[in-house]
Structure formats: C-alpha cells, structure tokens
Amino acid sequence: xxxxxxxxxxxxxxxxxxxxxxxxxxxxxxxxxxxxxxxxxxxxxxxxxxxxxxxxxxxxxxxxxxxxxxxxxxxxxxxxxxxxxxxxxxxxxxxxxxxxxxxxxxxxxxxxxxxxxxxxxxxxxxxxxxxxxxxxxxxxxxxxxxxxxxxxxxxxxxxxxxxxxxxxxxxxxxxxxxxxxxxxxxxxxxxxxxxxxxxxxxxxxxxxxxxxxxxxxxxxxxxxxxxxxxxxxxxxxxxxxxxxxxxxxxxxxxxxxxxxxxxxxxxxxxxxxxxxxxxxxxxxxxxxxxxxxxxxxxxxxxxxxxxxxxxxx
Amino acid sequence: xxxxxxxxxxxxxxxxxxxxxxxxxxxxxxxxxxxxxxxxxxxxxxxxxxxxxxxxxxxxxxxxxxxxxxxxxxxxxxxxxxxxxxxxxxxxxxxxxxxxxxxxxxxxxxxxxxxxxxxxxxxxxxxxxxxxxxxxxxxxxxxxxxxxxxxxxxxxxxxxxxxxxxxxxxxxxxxxxxxxxxxxxxxxxxxxxxxxxxxxxxxxxxxxxxxxxxxxxxxxxxxxxxxxxxxxxxxxxxxxxxxxxxxxxxxxxxxxxxxxxxxxxxxxxxxxxxxxxxxxxxxxxxxxxxxxxxxxxxxxxxxxxxxxxxxxxxxxxxxxxxxxxxxxxxxxxxxxxxxxxxxxxxxxxxxxxxxxxxxxxxxxxxxxxxxxxxxxxxxxxxxxxxxxxxxxxxxxxxxxxxxxxxxxxxxxxxx
Numbered sequence: 001x002x003x004x005x006x007x008x009x010x011x012x013x014x015x016x017x018x019x020x021x022x023x024x025x026x027x028x029x030x031x032x033x034x035x036x037x038x039x040x041x042x043x044x045x046x047x048x049x050x051x052x053x054x055x056x057x058x059x060x061x062x063x064x065x066x067x068x069x070x071x072x073x074x075x076x077x078x079x080x081x082x083x084x085x086x087x088x089x090x091x092x093x094x095x096x097x098x099x100x101x102x103x104x105x106x107x108x109x110x111x112x113x114x115x116x117x118x119x120x121x122x123x124x125x126x127x128x129x130x131x132x133x134x135x136x137x138x139x140x141x142x143x144x145x146x147x148x149x150x151x152x153x154x155x156x157x158x159x160x161x162x163x164x165x166x167x168x169x170x171x172x173x174x175x176x177x178x179x180x181x182x183x184x185x186x187x188x189x190x191x192x193x194x195x196x197x198x199x200x201x202x203x204x205x206x207x208x209x210x211x212x213x214x215x216x217x218x219x220x221x222x223x224x225x226x227x228x229x230x231x232x233x234x235x236x237x238x239x240x241x242x243x244x245x246x247x248x249x250x251x252x253x254x255x256x257x258x259x260x261x262x263x264x265x266x267x268x269x270x271x272x273x274x275x276x277x278x279x280x281x282x283x284x285x286x287x288x289x290x291x292x293x294x295x296x297x298x299x300x301x302x303x304x305x306x307x308x309x310x311x312x313x
Numbered sequence: 314x315x316x317x318x319x320x321x322x323x324x325x326x327x328x329x330x331x332x333x334x335x336x337x338x339x340x341x342x343x344x345x346x347x348x349x350x351x352x353x354x355x356x357x358x359x360x361x362x363x364x365x366x367x368x369x370x371x372x373x374x375x376x377x378x379x380x381x382x383x384x385x386x387x388x389x390x391x392x393x394x395x396x397x398x399x400x401x402x403x404x405x406x407x408x409x410x411x412x413x414x415x416x417x418x419x420x421x422x423x424x425x426x427x428x429x430x431x432x433x434x435x436x437x438x439x440x441x442x443x444x445x446x447x448x449x450x451x452x453x454x455x456x457x458x459x460x461x462x463x464x465x466x467x468x469x470x471x472x473x474x475x476x477x478x479x480x481x482x483x484x485x486x487x488x489x490x491x492x493x494x495x496x497x498x499x500x501x502x503x504x505x506x507x508x509x510x511x512x513x514x515x516x517x518x519x520x521x522x523x524x525x526x527x528x529x530x531x532x533x534x535x536x537x538x539x540x541x542x543x544x545x546x547x548x549x550x551x552x553x554x555x556x557x558x559x560x561x562x563x564x565x566x567x568x569x570x571x572x573x574x575x576x577x578x579x580x581x582x583x584x585x586x587x588x589x590x591x592x593x594x595x596x597x598x599x600x601x602x603x604x605x606x607x608x609x610x611x612x613x614x615x616x617x618x619x620x621x622x623x624x625x626x627x628x629x630x631x632x633x634x635x636x637x638x639x640x641x642x643x644x645x646x647x648x649x650x651x652x653x654x655x656x657x658x659x660x661x662x663x664x665x666x667x668x669x670x671x672x673x674x675x676x677x678x679x680x681x682x683x684x685x686x687x688x689x690x691x692x693x694x695x696x697x698x699x700x701x702x703x704x705x706x707x708x709x710x711x712x713x714x715x716x717x718x719x720x721x722x723x724x725x726x727x728x
Contacts, residue, residue: 041318070587211677
C-alpha cells in the first residue's frame with residue numbers, strides 16, 4: 001500500500017487493555033522503536049484512579065517532524081486491543097474515532113470476520129491468535145502487542161524493535177528481557193503478511209472541519225449543580241469505598257457452574273458456594289464487568305447501582 | 314549531549330540532577346511523585362550526592378526548603394495542586410526571606426470536585442506570593458527551565474524563589490525526545506551557588522526576616538521583592554540568550570509562533586499551547602493569518618513583550634486554562650490590563666475558558682475559536698467570554714447526575 005506524504009503525516013497508535021496488562025509498557029516499547037528509527041515520538045499512558053482489571057489505554061505518536069499534538073488520540077491509524085473482552089464494552093472506547101482508514105489489531109482467537117460483524121468494525125481488522133500456552137504467555141501480552149504493532153506500521157525494522165525491548169525492559173533483568181524479546185519478535189514475524197498495512201494519517205485540516213457543538217451553559221440551582229451523590233450507595237456506606245456505577249448480577253437459572261467468572265475476577269470477589277454457584281462479594285467487586293463479558297451463557301447482567309434499592313446486599 | 318525519551322517528570326528530575334542540588338525536602342502527591350521517586354533512586358544508587366528528607370506535609374516541606382536555601386545551599390522541591398495550596402502560607406513567607414530555590418509544580422485541577430488532571434488554578438493561586446513562575450510547554454523545556462530557574466533565582470538582581478510549572482499527564486506522564494545536556498557544560502553555565510550573605514547558621518543565630526511594626530517598613534520590604542521580581546524579566550532574557558550559546562536552545566519571556574504577520578493571535582500558557590501551534594499550522598495551510606504568543610514567564614508578567622508582540626493585531630483570543638470564580642479567565646484579565654491604553658492595542662480581546670480539569674482542546678476547538686474571533690473582528694466588538702463545553706459533554710454530565718440520583722427535573726430533596 002502506498003504511503004502518504006511521509007513528511008506531513010503522523011502515526012497515531014492507541015493501545016487498549018486492562019490495568020495490569022502492561023499497555024504503558026507496550027506504548028513505550030513501540031515509542032522507543034519509532035524513536036530508534038529516527039522518528040519524533042510522543043508516548044503516554046492514560047490513567048487516573050485506575051485499578052487492576054479496569055479498561056485503560058496508552059498511545060503513541062510518531063512523525064518525521066516535531067509533534068505538537070497532545071493528549072488522547074481521537075482519530076487513530078492503528079488500534080491495538082490486548083484484551084478482546086474490551087471490544088464489546090462501550091466505556092472502553094476501543095472503537096472511538098475508528099474509520100475505514102484505521103487498522104484494528106485484536107489479540108484474539110476469534111477470526112477477524114467475527115469481530116467485524118459483531119462490533120461493526122471496518123475492513124482492516126487483523127487478529128493475533130493466542131499462543132498455545134495461554135496461561136503462561138499472557139504475561140508477555142505487552143511486548144507481543146508492541147511487536148505486532150511495530151510490524152503493522154511498516155516503519156520499524158526488526159533490529160530497532162529488538163533494541164527498544166532491550167532498553168525499555170532493562171530493569172527487569174536479562175532473563176525477562178530475553179523472554180519478552182522472543183515473544184515480541186515472534187509477533188513481529190507473524191504479522192509479516194500485514195506489514196505496512198497502517199497508513200500514517202494527515203490529521204484534521206483547517207479548511208474542512210465541523211464547528212464544535214459548543215453550548216451556552218445555563219445557570220442551574222445548586223440543588224442540581226452541586227457535585228453531591230444522592231444515590232443509595234455512597235462511599236461512606238461501603239467499607240472498601242465505592243468504585244462501581246454498575247454491578248454484575250448473576251442469574252442462577254442460566255448459570256452452568258463453569259466457574260469461569262470465579263477464576264477471571266481480578267479482585268477475587270467471586271467465590272463458589274458448596275453447590276458450585278458463583279457468589280459475588282459486592283464489598284470488593286469494583287464493577288469491571290469482566291465476568292459479564294466472559295460468562296459463556298450470558299448468565300450475568302448489569303444493573304445500575306442507583307436501581308439497587310436495597311443498597312448493600 | 315544525549316537525546317532520549319523522557320517524561321516531564323523524568324525531565325524535571327534530570328534538571329534537578331544537573332543543577333547539582335544539595336538538599337531536597339519532599340512530600341508525595343500525584344502527579345508529581347515520580348520526580349522525587351526518581352531522585353530518591355539516584356541518591357540510593359549513589360549517582361547523585363544530595364540530602365533528601367521526607368517531611369510530614371507540604372507546609373513543612375516549603376518551610377524546610379526556604380530555611381535550607383537561607384543557609385546558602387542549593388535546594389529543590391516539588392509538589393502539585395492541593396499540596397501547593399497546603400503550603401501556601403509558607404510560599405509567601407519564604408519568598409519574603411529572599412531565599413532563592415526552585416520548586417516544581419505539576420499542575421492539576423483543584424478540589425472540589427476532585428480530579429487528577431491538569432489546569433492552572435493551582436499555580437495561579439500562587440501568583441501573588443513573590444515566587445517567580447516559569448511555565449513549560451514541552452519536556453525539554455522542563456529540564457532547561459529548571460537550570461535557568463536557578464540562574465534566575467540566585468541572580469543578585471533578583472534573589473527570589475522560582476516555581477517551574479508543568480502540566481500533569483500532558484507533560485508529567487508523557488515521554489518526548491529530550492536532550493540531556495552534559496553535566497560539565499551545565500556546571501559552566503550554572504556554577505555552584507555563591508550565596509554571598511545568604512548564610513543562616515544554627516551556630517550563628519540571626520533573625521530570618523524581622524518582624525516590622527507599621528505599614529511603612531512592611532511596604533518597603535514587600536515592594537523591594539516586587540521590584541526584584543520586575544528585574545527578573547530582563548535577567549531572564551539575558552540568561553535565556555546565554556543558555557542558547559551553551560546549549561543551542563534560546564528562551565525568552567514569550568514564545569512567539571508565526572505571529573509576526575498574523576492578524577489573529579492565540580494567547581495561552583503551558584503544554585496545551587503546543588496544540589494551539591498545531592492548529593496555527595493547519596489554519597495557515599487553510600489561508601488564515603493566525604499565530605500564537607505563549608508566555609513562559611507568568612511572574613514577572615512580561616507586559617512589555619506582550620505589548621510589542623500584539624501591537625497592531627486585529628484580534629487576540631486568550632485561552633485560559635483556569636477560572637477565577639466570579640471574574641473569569643485570569644490571563645485574559647492580566648493581558649487586558651497590560652494592553653489598555655497602549656498604542657496599537659488590538660481592538661478585539663476575546664476570552665475563552667478551556668482545558669479545565671484536563672478537558673481536551675481539540676483542533677476543532679481552535680478552529681472554532683479562530684472563527685468566532687474573526688467574526689468579532691468583522692463586527693468590531695469583543696464577544697462575551699466562552700466556556701469550551703459541548704452539547705455532548707452536557708449529556709455526559711446528565712448521565713453522571715442520573716447515577717447520582719439527580720436531574721434538572723428531579724432536583725435534590727430537602728433533608
């Protein structure tokens with residue numbers, strides 16, 4: 001695929017994953033690799049009051065010219081999804097700003113066609129299947145994603161990727177560097193058929209833009225506009241502080257007792273009772289909804305906290 | 314010189330390291346903590362020789378910083394947001410001691426409601442304290458400004474503490490290419506602190522800032538600090554040029570970008586100004602004569618440089634990433650005061666409030682600001698202030714309010 005004018009274009013890459021999967025590391029490895037190739041680079045994680053398992057993202061910009069853009073990438077050229085359970089969750093914002101020009105790389109065992117159909121994603125969906133030893137290999141998810149992204153850009157040599165992994169992970173010791181390196185390079189090689197698929201975009205122009213939908217913000221009385229929470233649950237009433245705005249609720253009649261939710265809950269907040277049915281500890285559930293996304297029989301649904309009249313159960 | 318990728322926080326730590334700091338009082342707060350963590354690690358590995366002390370609050374931390382600076386050693390500290398405000402009493406006090414040191418502030422919006430993301434209300438709260446303020450737009454500028462700040466603070470004509478400000482997230486956690494200067498070159502540009510008569514010693518008790526009774530002496534001392542701060546504009550220009558001779562990067566009190574032949578000029582502070590730069594390029598490509606003027610110094614306020622840079626412009630759009638409740642954008646007010654009654658003052662001086670609590674200012678916002686200001690120029694009338702806030706954002710707020718059990722139709726019940 002022919003590249004656009006390389007001087008005025010910029011690679012804009014967004015990594016989506018869950019807290020703990022290493023999206024910041026992925027963005028740093030890719031950023032460093034671009035930098036070693038002679039690009040100007042900006043890489044950053046986006047986090048706030050995050051917790052393990054919550055959707056987070058990180059991003060990389062790379063250009064031959066100085067980069068003046070900052071902050072969230074709204075029109076990405078490449079979106080990398082390290083955790084395929086995020087694709088379905090609107091709040092994770094995976095598809096935000098994705099256009100027909102965007103390449104979407106999903107670390108997933110489902111075929112690209114499945115994702116395109118299921119989530120109305122554009123044509124350029126590429127999947128990177130899990131290695132066989134999934135349990136063990138998931139530890140390397142960040143370097144796997146960075147390696148694959150490097151190849152998709154078509155702008156990064158194998159040597160620069162190698163050097164980037166070595167530099168960014170140096171603090172972890174030689175053994176971990178080598179373990180990560182082999183995964184990153186393997187992913188890089190696997191993506192060979194799609195090398196150069198990503199096209200660096202030109203960004204918005206000052207000629208054709210839609211005027212922002214600014215409004216005149218009217219005065220509203222303090223009983224509406226004071227930032228107070230009037231719902232049943234407030235942090236004061238929850239021993240662990242309140243994270244959730246929505247809660248997962250299990251329908252035992254649909255539950256097959258497979259125990260998947262129990263093993264995937266990042267907070268260990270789902271236990272199994274003597275009959276094998278999962279029980280959610282709402283004091284420790286942070287509302288990440290991994291269980292909802294993973295439940296094979298869709299036995300777990302979500303309920304807004306303000307609709308839980310009883311409050312703490 | 315080594316060019317590598319550094320976050321704004323790492324760049325701040327490097328600035329401190331190259332400045333050869335003797336003493337670092339510390340207290341953690343997001344998004345600043347990485348700075349002192351980085352320095353602590355270097356002290357631990359023996360890479361730098363500095364005494365670090367963790368204090369029990371920012372109030373104590375700034376007291377310790379001022380007291381140590383008064384003994385004639387080189388002092389560095391860092392804070393953010395609520396921390397800066399917690400130390401506010403001591404900001405005024407140590408500035409009154411005329412003890413030079415450098416404090417980094419990583420800007421973050423103030424409570425309430427609480428946020429972690431940046432705006433400038435924290436640093437604007439310190440604007441009248443006697444601390445000088447250098448505002449950075451890139452990670453490179455963070456490193457360079459800390460070195461410049463020591464020269465500025467320790468200069469005999471100034472001798473005041475300096476705050477170097479960088480935006481949380483957009484600089485603090487964002488890596489960019491940064492040139493790390495050689496320490497030998499920095500040592501030549503910034504030799505060890507020659508404290509002169511700044512020599513507070515436990516063994517030789519003196520009173521650090523006397524008590525004065527009556528407004529006369531008080532006025533004298535405070536106004537002297539003001540005059541010293543005013544001197545800092547020309548001193549900064551001077552050392553900024555010298556910096557260029559050493560390191561190839563020059564710094565003035567204002568950064569002007571494509572503004573010489575511009576008819577319409579954006580004015581804004583900090584890292585979001587690079588977004589404005591990007592918008593300027595895109596608007597220029599679309600045939601609009603737009604430029605940017607960004608103050609690096611907020612204190613002293615570079616009024617003369619502003620008058621010069623904005624003379625004859627048709628319109629100016631000041632984008633304030635702060636809000637003085639009951640007044641509006643602070644930079645807009647200060648700029649208006651500086652330009653009023655001057656020859657060739659721009660007839661339109663529009664005020665936009667944007668980027669509060671890290672709210673993004675996208676290209677379309679800048680294009681919209683340019684369009685609205687152009688209309689005002691055509692109409693010959695400055696428009697009312699505008700908050701950059703969209704229909705979609707109000708919808709998001711309504712959703713949050715719904716979760717909190719409230720809506721305009723169903724306001725909060727009485728107790």
